[in-house]
Amino acid sequence: MKTLQILGTGCPNCKKLAExxxxxxxxxxxxxxxxxxxxxxxxxxxxxxxxxxxxxxxVVKFSGKIPxxxxxxxxxxxx
Numbered sequence: 001m002k003t004l005q006i007l008g009t010g011c012p013n014c015k016k017l018a019e020x021x022x023x024x025x026x027x028x029x030x031x032x033x034x035x036x037x038x039x040x041x042x043x044x045x046x047x048x049x050x051x052x053x054x055x056x057x058x059v060v061k062f063s064g065k066i067p068x069x070x071x072x073x074x075x076x077x078x079x
Contacts, residue, residue: 001031002079007043007063008052017052017066024072
């Protein structure tokens with residue numbers, strides 16, 4: 001089971017990224033657990049300076065943008 005982590009303070013962009021990521025994982029049939037990381041100190045521990053960001057199993061895959069659904073699916077399929 002993959003752990004999908006959305007890193008951000010809870011802004012509308014972070015919420016949209018969480019929705020898109022959840023939908024992409026379901027479309028791909030990937031067993032997963034979503035985790036929202038909202039504490040700045042925890043986000044900084046990932047080395048992220050630009051939000052929103054997404055990590056898969058603790059590895060940051062992108063930050064500072066909301067990728068398209070297709071981009072998220074590619075990231076999840078290769079992770």
